[in-house]
Amino acid sequence: AAGVIQSPRHLIKEKRETATLKCYPIPRHDTVYWYQQGPGQDPQFLISFYEKMQSDKGSIPDRFSAQQFSDYHSELNMSSLELGDSALYFCASSHIYNEQFFGPGTRLTVL
Amino acid sequence: EDQVTQSPEALRLQEGESSSLNCSYTVSGLRGLFWYRQDPGKGPEFLFTLYSAGEEKEKERLKATLTKKESFLHITAPKPEDSATYLCAVRRGGSNYKLTFGKGTLLTVNP
Numbered sequence: 001a002a003g004v005i006q007s008p009r010h011l012i013k014e015k016r017e018t019a020t021l022k023c024y025p026i027p028r029h030d031t032v033y034w035y036q037q038g039p040g041q042d043p044q045f046l047i048s049f050y051e052k053m054q055s056d057k058g059s060i061p062d063r064f065s066a067q068q069f070s071d072y073h074s075e076l077n078m079s080s081l082e083l084g085d086s087a088l089y090f091c092a093s094s095h096i097y098n099e100q101f102f103g104p105g106t107r108l109t110v111l
Numbered sequence: 112e113d114q115v116t117q118s119p120e121a122l123r124l125q126e127g128e129s130s131s132l133n134c135s136y137t138v139s140g141l142r143g144l145f146w147y148r149q150d151p152g153k154g155p156e157f158l159f160t161l162y163s164a165g166e167e168k169e170k171e172r173l174k175a176t177l178t179k180k181e182s183f184l185h186i187t188a189p190k191p192e193d194s195a196t197y198l199c200a201v202r203r204g205g206s207n208y209k210l211t212f213g214k215g216t217l218l219t220v221n222p
Contacts, residue, residue, distance in 0.1 A: 004154075014141035029188075031208065033209070033210075035214065041214070042198065042212035042214045042215060043155065043198075043210075043211035044212075044213050045210065045211070048208040048209060049119075051209070055208050056208040056209050059208055076200060077132050088152070090154050090155070092154075097142065097143070097202070097208070099143075099145060099160045100157070102147075102155045102156070102157075103154050103158055104153060104154050105152075105153070105154050107152070107193060
């Protein structure tokens with residue numbers, strides 16, 4: 001069965017640089033979610049999109065933005081990166097309110 | 112604010128030694144309690160969704176149950192490959208999409 005695809009899998013950036021993370025949801029899923037997981041922490045919700053419209057917003061910094069495109073893939077843009085942004089970033093997808101299926105994650109390291 | 116508390120934080124079992132993990136929650140209008148399994152550095156893997164008190168679901172050696180205040184994940188005769196972090200998450204009712212996670216239980220099953 002098709003799963004959520006995330007790219008890149010690993011990303012190394014310098015402080016104050018910009019990063020773009022991509023997510024390709026499971027086919028026919030209409031909702032995409034972004035979560036951040038720091039070392040030893042539980043996943044923290046950042047933002048979600050339903051049918052390409054922002055549907056919910058969590059503790060996402062103003063330096064971050066995201067969107068969902070016409071083909072349903074989503075991108076998380078992160079600017080002015082800080083050391084504290086180093087984490088695993090997961091994308092998940094679902095059919096509206098049903099269970100969320102997570103991708104393998106992007107490990108972001110900010111130096 | 113939604114709260115999810117998992118216990119114990121860590122559990123070490125011998126192969127074949129059955130046990131239970133606990134997830135206590137406080138949420139306004141529960142619209143789903145979710146169990147995930149997470150291996151180190153990987154995305155959470157969906158296990159179960161429970162919607163109402165009294166509901167039970169089973170999958171191989173795992174059984175999840177739900178009351179109005181907590182959920183249990185029972186592990187029967189575990190094997191070393193069951194070693195992972197088990198995460199519990201809740202979704203609030205209304206137009207809320209995000210999952211609020213607990214900090215997880217790290218399960219280690221020794222051969």
